[in-house]
Amino acid sequence: xxxxxxxxxxxxxxxxxxxxxxxxxxxxxxxxxxxxxxxxxxxxxxxxxxxxxxxxxxxxxxxxxxxxxxxxxxxxxxxxxxxxxxxxxxxxxxxxxxxxxxxxxxxxxxxxxxxxxxxxxxxxxxxxxxxxxxxxxxxxxxxxxxxxxxxxxxxxxxxxxxxxxxxxxxxxxxxxxxxxxxxxxxxxxxxxxxxxxxxxxxxxxxxxxxxxxxxxxxxxxxxxxxxxxxxxxxxxxxxxxxxxxxxxxxxxxxxxxxxxxxxxxxxxxxxxxxxxxxxxxxxxxxxxxxxxxxxxxxxxxxxxxxxxxxxxxxxxxxxxxxxxxxxxxxxxxxxxxxxxxxxxxxxxxxxxxxxxxxxxxxxxxxxxxxxxxxxxxxxxxxxxxxxxxxxxxxxxxxxxxxxxxxxxxxxxxxxxxxxxxxxxxxxxxxxxxxxxxxxxxxxxxxxxxxxxxxxxxxxxxxxxxxxxxxxxxxxxxxxxxxxxxxxxxxxxxxxxxxxxxxxxxxxxxxxxxxxxxxxxxxxxxxxxxxxxxxxxxxxxxxxxxxxxxxxxxxxxxxxxxxxxxxxxxxxxxxxxxxxxxxxxxxxxxxxxxxxxxxxxxxxxxxxxxxxxx
Numbered sequence: 001x002x003x004x005x006x007x008x009x010x011x012x013x014x015x016x017x018x019x020x021x022x023x024x025x026x027x028x029x030x031x032x033x034x035x036x037x038x039x040x041x042x043x044x045x046x047x048x049x050x051x052x053x054x055x056x057x058x059x060x061x062x063x064x065x066x067x068x069x070x071x072x073x074x075x076x077x078x079x080x081x082x083x084x085x086x087x088x089x090x091x092x093x094x095x096x097x098x099x100x101x102x103x104x105x106x107x108x109x110x111x112x113x114x115x116x117x118x119x120x121x122x123x124x125x126x127x128x129x130x131x132x133x134x135x136x137x138x139x140x141x142x143x144x145x146x147x148x149x150x151x152x153x154x155x156x157x158x159x160x161x162x163x164x165x166x167x168x169x170x171x172x173x174x175x176x177x178x179x180x181x182x183x184x185x186x187x188x189x190x191x192x193x194x195x196x197x198x199x200x201x202x203x204x205x206x207x208x209x210x211x212x213x214x215x216x217x218x219x220x221x222x223x224x225x226x227x228x229x230x231x232x233x234x235x236x237x238x239x240x241x242x243x244x245x246x247x248x249x250x251x252x253x254x255x256x257x258x259x260x261x262x263x264x265x266x267x268x269x270x271x272x273x274x275x276x277x278x279x280x281x282x283x284x285x286x287x288x289x290x291x292x293x294x295x296x297x298x299x300x301x302x303x304x305x306x307x308x309x310x311x312x313x314x315x316x317x318x319x320x321x322x323x324x325x326x327x328x329x330x331x332x333x334x335x336x337x338x339x340x341x342x343x344x345x346x347x348x349x350x351x352x353x354x355x356x357x358x359x360x361x362x363x364x365x366x367x368x369x370x371x372x373x374x375x376x377x378x379x380x381x382x383x384x385x386x387x388x389x390x391x392x393x394x395x396x397x398x399x400x401x402x403x404x405x406x407x408x409x410x411x412x413x414x415x416x417x418x419x420x421x422x423x424x425x426x427x428x429x430x431x432x433x434x435x436x437x438x439x440x441x442x443x444x445x446x447x448x449x450x451x452x453x454x455x456x457x458x459x460x461x462x463x464x465x466x467x468x469x470x471x472x473x474x475x476x477x478x479x480x481x482x483x484x485x486x487x488x489x490x491x492x493x494x495x496x497x498x499x500x501x502x503x504x505x506x507x508x509x510x511x512x513x514x515x516x517x518x519x520x521x522x523x524x525x526x527x528x529x530x531x532x533x534x535x536x537x538x539x540x541x542x543x544x545x546x547x548x549x550x551x552x553x554x555x556x557x558x559x560x561x562x563x564x565x566x567x568x569x570x571x572x573x574x575x576x577x578x579x580x581x582x583x584x585x586x587x588x589x590x591x592x593x594x595x596x597x598x599x600x601x602x603x604x605x606x607x608x609x610x611x612x613x
Contacts, residue, residue: 036418036444037451038395040425040437040494041070041088043102048436049074049086049491052116052129053173053405054422056092059120059152066092066409069154070422071127072438073114074102085113085129085146087154088438088491092409099153100491105131105146106484107161113146117174119184121205124157125150128186130170131161131483145169145188146483149205159483160207164199164214165475167192171201172228173288178236179266183210187229187243190214197475198227198245200264209480211268215472217247219256225249226256231289235296239266242320244286244300259284259302260470263320270474274325274467281306281332281463284314288351293361296321297328301352301365306332306461311346315365315387316465330463331387333365335456338377338394346370347379351405353419355445361385362445366421368402369394378403378423378439381458382447389458393447396454400426401439408445418444437494451496530556530575530598530606540613542587546596550575558582559597560589560610568594586612 042049054070068090075083089099105111115129127150132143144161151157163169168191177183182204189196199214219225229245240263247258262273276284286302297319304314309332316330337344349367365381377394378401384390395401403423425439443449531549550556559570568589573582584596594610 036442036449038449038496039090039440040496041090041100041440041491042437042494043074043086043491046435047074048426049438050424050436051088051404051422051438051440052114053118054420054440055118055120055405055407056409056420057120057125057152059123059125068092068420068422068440068442069118069125070405070438070440071115071118071129072424082110083112083114083132085115085127085148086438086491087115087127087150087487089154090440092442100489101154101487102490103148103156104486104488105159106486107131107481111483115146115148116170116172116188117186119174119176121149121176121184122181123152124205125152125154126174126176126184126205128171128174130168132168143168143170144481145171145186145190145201147171147174147186147203147207148485149207154487156485156487158205158207159485161481161483162201162209162212163479163481164201164212165190165192165197167196169199173231175232175234177202178234178291179239185232185234185241187232187245189226189228191226195224196226196228198229198243200229200232200241200243200268201478202268207480207482209478212476212478213264213268213270213474214476215474217258217260217470217472219247219258221256223256225258229262230287233289233291233298234266237295238321240264240271240296240320241266242289242296242298244289244302246285257283257285259286261286261289261300261318261320261325261467263325268474268476270472272324273470273472275470277466277468278304278330279464279466280304280461283311286314287349290352290354292317292354293356299352299354299363301349301367303346303348303367304332304463306334309334311348312461313347313349313365313367313381314463315349315352315363315381315383316463317387324469325467327465329387330465331383331389332461332463333381333383333387333389333392334459334461335369335379335392336459337369337371338396338454338456342369343372344369345372348402349381350403353406353408355408355419362390363387364406364408364419366403366406366423368423376400376402378421378425378441379456380406380419380421380443380447382445383460387460389460391447392456392458393443393449394454394456395421395441395449396452403439403441418442419447530554530600530604532596532598532606532608534596534608534610537608538611538613539586542585544584544586544596544610546582546584547579548575548582548598549579550577552577555601557597557599559595559599560584560586561595561597562592586610 050072051070052072074086084102086102111131113131149158171188174186186201197214202210217227225247234241263271281304283305312334317328319326355362382391403421405422560568
């Protein structure tokens with residue numbers, strides 16, 4: 001079968017999801033081992049999984065070696081399936097995973113559940129979220145906020161649920177107190193009859209509730225809206241607690257998007273609450289607040305609608321020491337998109353982490369791009385201490401991705417050497433593969449992971465923020481009950497973890513990156529429908545011989561793409577079952593690195609790198 005050059009490019013290539021080619025050649029003598037790249041975790045092929053939150057902790061191993069810990073949800077795709085809270089711990093190098101658990105909570109019948117937050121205790125982990133009945137049916141008195149203390153390996157030791165308002169109660173964020181090591185602050189919402197109250201809850205790891213403060217907030221038209229606190233932080237010197245959140249849809253279904261920041265003292269007394277607006281944009285949404293290293297000065301991230309840009313990433317630093325917040329700086333961060341075919345409609349941020357060194361401060365922001373095609377890429381922005389973007393990285397290649405949390409490595413006595421982002425990926429590659437997986441990406445501080453990433457040029461817009469005072473009435477009532485649980489190991493992994501890297505100068509191609517899959521017992525799972533070898537490679541002749549194996553008679557698309565994502569040739573061809581050899585005429589290809597790609601009709605992709613001399 002002959003390959004004829006200069007084929008017409010099918011229109012579908014203009015909307016294809018692109019992935020990144022793993023670097024094959026190592027030109028530098030500086031080579032690092034398999035510590036950076038991507039990892040996906042799923043229960044089986046009939047579930048979808050999320051990392052809602054994650055951290056890098058030194059608590060898990062006796063030699064103080066950091067490991068990744070993530071929590072989230074695991075749910076069957078089938079209708080009526082019970083959502084279950086889940087926990088995954090993996091080693092820092094990505095060579096193995098351990099302590100993969102999902103939890104079955106009971107208070108009579110089995111309860112559906114999810115974990116939204118995880119933080120460190122002195123020698124344990126605190127996780128939190130919500131519990132509901134099957135199919136999301138509310139418990140008697142409503143769904144309840146879930147708080148669970150576990151060992152460093154994820155074994156539960158104290159579990160309780162808190163009923164805050166008789167409706168649907170859910171914790172969105174939990175942080176350890178910087179003032180008292182045994183105390184924690186949890187925040188979220190308590191909804192009832194179309195509205196919700198935001199709440200702040202102080203508790204210990206053993207389940208003792210110190211106090212609860214919840215309150216209503218109005219929409220612009222004065223009606224009570226759906227209020228939530230999304231993130232919390234406290235100051236060890238002043239014993240002041242600062243929260244951020246949003247007011248969403250009102251009871252009549254009208255749009256309502258108002259962001260707020262509030263300050264409480266350590267006893268739960270409200271010091272002030274301010275709505276946040278900007279003269280440069282609208283519809284501010286706040287998702288995370290973190291320390292900057294300066295007392296009562298915090299970095300906040302979320303998103304904002306900017307003129308002619310739709311929604312983009314918001315990053316700001318606020319000083320909360322006075323009687324009202326003061327903006328230190330505020331930026332709208334954005335990019336124009338990785339390729340002309342990938343036009344960004346919106347960009348979102350869900351978490352930020354501060355890297356503090358003796359000579360500098362850097363911020364890392366995690367979220368995702370939403371393209372006009374409705375596909376997504378997980379993104380990480382890196383900025384300097386003034387919010388000026390230094391780099392943006394798009395972690396791509398599997399399907400629809402997003403990051404929900406980010407953390408950095410801090411070894412005892414050392415500054416650390418990388419960051420990790422936690423989230424989800426929906427793999428769009430046919431029957432028998434997981435619909436969705438919890439997703440972990442580990443990278444150097446310069447945002448090079450050596451596996452499936454592409455740089456994009458970051459830009460910023462200076463923003464002016466305004467603060468409007470709001471008075472609220474605090475409610476302190478709650479009830480608390482214990483829960484019983486059992487946990488089970490049962491997760492697979494799909495690994496795309498770089499073995500070596502040398503700068504991560506990778507490019508995006510095609511639609512899917514084929515990866516190796518292992519079960520928890522490391523048994524290989526082979527789903528390969530098509531395979532390919534190239535020779536000679538590197539190649540300086542006018543012909544390239546391609547040997548293709550197909551497990552059935554099928555139609556495939558063969559494409560040749562360069563490092564800039566340009567499609568040079570593309571053609572449909574019919575393969576027979578078994579092996580066949582193709583002679584490709586490549587005399588018109590300039591010297592460089594190319595991807596030879598085969599795509600089946602059900603979306604499976606096999607790719608090989610060609611070095612053209």
